[in-house]
Amino acid sequence: MAQETAVTNVRFEHWLKKAVEWGQVTTAESQQDVCLHLPELQAFLLQIYEVLQNMNTTAVIQSFPLIGQLLGRLCWNPFVVAHDKSQKILLQSLCCLYSKEPQNAVEFKANDWIRGLLCHLISLSDMEDIGVHPSVSTLTTTPVDYLSSLVTNMVSSLVGELQGGVHESNMPLRRRISLSEKAVTSLWLRHLPSLEKATLHLIEKLLTCETMQMKEVMKNSFLPQASVHHPAIFLVIDNIFRKMLLDTDGNVKALTAVQVFTRHFIQIYQQNTQQHQIPLKTYFPHVHQSLVMVLAKQPSDIPPKAWPHHLKYIADMLKTMTEEGNLWSNGGLLENWFFLAHFGDWLHIAAYQLLTSENKISDALLWLLAFYHHPNTGFQHRMQEMAELRCVVGHLKELLSQTPSKADLQAALDSSKAIIQHFCLKNVINQLFVSFLIFSSRGHKLAHQFFACMDLTWDAKHISALLTNAEYWMNLPGFQNQEAQRTVEVLQELFQGR
Numbered sequence: 001m002a003q004e005t006a007v008t009n010v011r012f013e014h015w016l017k018k019a020v021e022w023g024q025v026t027t028a029e030s031q032q033d034v035c036l037h038l039p040e041l042q043a044f045l046l047q048i049y050e051v052l053q054n055m056n057t058t059a060v061i062q063s064f065p066l067i068g069q070l071l072g073r074l075c076w077n078p079f080v081v082a083h084d085k086s087q088k089i090l091l092q093s094l095c096c097l098y099s100k101e102p103q104n105a106v107e108f109k110a111n112d113w114i115r116g117l118l119c120h121l122i123s124l125s126d127m128e129d130i131g132v133h134p135s136v137s138t139l140t141t142t143p144v145d146y147l148s149s150l151v152t153n154m155v156s157s158l159v160g161e162l163q164g165g166v167h168e169s170n171m172p173l174r175r176r177i178s179l180s181e182k183a184v185t186s187l188w189l190r191h192l193p194s195l196e197k198a199t200l201h202l203i204e205k206l207l208t209c210e211t212m213q214m215k216e217v218m219k220n221s222f223l224p225q226a227s228v229h230h231p232a233i234f235l236v237i238d239n240i241f242r243k244m245l246l247d248t249d250g251n252v253k254a255l256t257a258v259q260v261f262t263r264h265f266i267q268i269y270q271q272n273t274q275q276h277q278i279p280l281k282t283y284f285p286h287v288h289q290s291l292v293m294v295l296a297k298q299p300s301d302i303p304p305k306a307w308p309h310h311l312k313y314i315a316d317m318l319k320t321m322t323e324e325g326n327l328w329s330n331g332g333l334l335e336n337w338f339f340l341a342h343f344g345d346w347l348h349i350a351a352y353q354l355l356t357s358e359n360k361i362s363d364a365l366l367w368l369l370a371f372y373h374h375p376n377t378g379f380q381h382r383m384q385e386m387a388e389l390r391c392v393v394g395h396l397k398e399l400l401s402q403t404p405s406k407a408d409l410q411a412a413l414d415s416s417k418a419i420i421q422h423f424c425l426k427n428v429i430n431q432l433f434v435s436f437l438i439f440s441s442r443g444h445k446l447a448h449q450f451f452a453c454m455d456l457t458w459d460a461k462h463i464s465a466l467l468t469n470a471e472y473w474m475n476l477p478g479f480q481n482q483e484a485q486r487t488v489e490v491l492q493e494l495f496q497g498r
Contacts, residue, residue, distance in 0.1 A: 290317065322336055393432065443484065
C-alpha cells in the first residue's frame with residue numbers, strides 16, 4: 001500500500017502541474033494538449049476513483065493531500081469536463097469524497113467544497129461571471145448548448161451510479177449519497193431519462209424477485225408514491241408498462257409487474273388524505289370515468305358476497321364498450337383491455353367465482369376471463385370460444401362436487417387439450433385449472449396427479465406465474481384457506497424445476 005501511495009502521489013504532482021498549465025491559457029493549443037493527454041488522464045482518474053471507494057474522506061486527504069487541488073482544477077477546465085468520460089469519473093470521485101454524515105471539520109469543509117464544485121459545473125451564470133464563455137466558444141458550441149449537455153451528462157451519470165449496475169462499488173456510493181424523496185421526485189420531473197431508468201430498474205427487479213419481496217421492492221422504488229402526487233410521473237410509467245405488454249403479447253410475468261405496481265399505487269392513493277385529492281380519471285385519461293371507478297375498487301373494500309355481482313357489472317360494462325362499439329367507450333378495445341390488465345386481482349376472483357357461483361352470472365364471468373386473456377378475438381369467434389369454455393367449466397364444476405380419480409382428471413385434461421389446440425385458449429384454461437386445484441378439497445393430492453398428466457400442450461411458465469399471483473389474492477378476506485395455501489405450495493414445488 002505504501003508503494004502504491006508513493007507512486008500515486010508522484011503522479012498526482014505530474015497531473016496537477018499539467019492542470020495548472022492548462023488553466024493558465026485557453027487557446028487552441030491548450031485544447032489540443034488536453035486532447036492529446038486526455039486518455040492518459042482518464043486512466044489516472046479512474047485509478048483514483050477505484051482507490052476512493054474504499055476510503056473515508058479524512059483518510060483520502062491524509063493519503064493524497066493534492067487531490068482537492070487536482071480535482072478542483074480539472075472540474076474548472078472546460079476542455080476536460082466537455083468529455084463525457086472525464087466528466088463522469090470526476091463526478092464519481094466527488095461523490096465518493098462526499099460524507100453523508102461528516103464526523104469532523106475536515107469532512108464538513110470537504111462537503112462544502114464538493115457542493116461548490118457541483119454548483120459551478122451546472123451554473124450558467126457562474127460560467128459567464130468567471131469568464132468561461134470565451135473558452136466554451138473554442139469548443140464550437142454555444143454556452144447554452146454546452147450547459148445543457150453538461151447537465152444532462154452529469155445527471156445521467158449520477159442516476160446511473162445511484163440506481164445500478166452489479167458492481168459492488170455502487171453500494172459504497174449509495175450509502176454516501178441518499179437523496180430525499182422530494183429530491184428524487186424533482187429529478188424525475190425534470191429529467192425524463194432518470195424516470196425511465198428507474199421504471200425499467202423496478203420492472204427488472206419485480207420480474208426476478210420472490211413474491212414475498214415484491215412489496216419491499218415496490219416501496220423502495222418510491223415510484224408509486226411519486227405517481228400519486230404527480231400524474232405526469234404516473235403517465236410516463238404507464239406508457240412504459242403499455243409498451244412492455246404490447247411487446248411481450250401480454251406475457252403473464254409482465255402483467256404481474258403491472259398489477260403489483262397498480263395495487264400499491266391504489267393503496268397509497270386511498271391513504272392520501274389531502275383536501276384536494278387528484279381524481280383517479282386524471283391518471284387514466286383514455287378510460288371512461290365509470291369504468292375507472294368500478295375497477296379501481298379493491299376486492300378487500302367489498303364484501304365477498306358482493307364480488308359476483310360486482311364482477312358481472314364490470315363484465316357487462318366492458319362488453320358494451322368493446323363489442324357494441326359504444327360511443328362513450330373513449331379509447332376503445334386496446335385502452336379498455338390495458339386498463340383491465342392493471343387490476344388482475346379481479347380476474348383471479350372471477351375464475352374462482354366461475355367455478356363456485358350460480359349459473360346465471362357464469363356467462364358474464366366467462367366473457368370477462370376470455371376478454372382478459374384474448375382481447376383481439378372477433379364477435380363470432382368469441383361465441384364459439386364461449387361455447388367450448390362452458391364445457392370446460394361444467395366439467396370442472398362436476399369434479400369439484402365429487403372426489404375425482406386420476407382417470408377423471410385425465411379426461412378433463414384431454415378434453416381441454418383439444419380445445420386449446422383448436423381455439424388457442426391456453427391461458428384462460430390454465431387459469432381455470434389452477435383455480436380448480438387450489439379450491440378443491442383434495443387440491444394438494446390432485447396437484448401431483450395434474451402434474452403427472454401434463455404434457456407440452458400446457459404452459460408450465462404461465463401456470464407458475466398464476467401461482468405467484470395466487471399467493472397474494474389468497475390472503476384476501478373470503479379466500480383464507482389452509483388447504484388452498486398448501487395446494488399452492490405443492491404446485492409451486494412441482495413446477496419450480498419444470
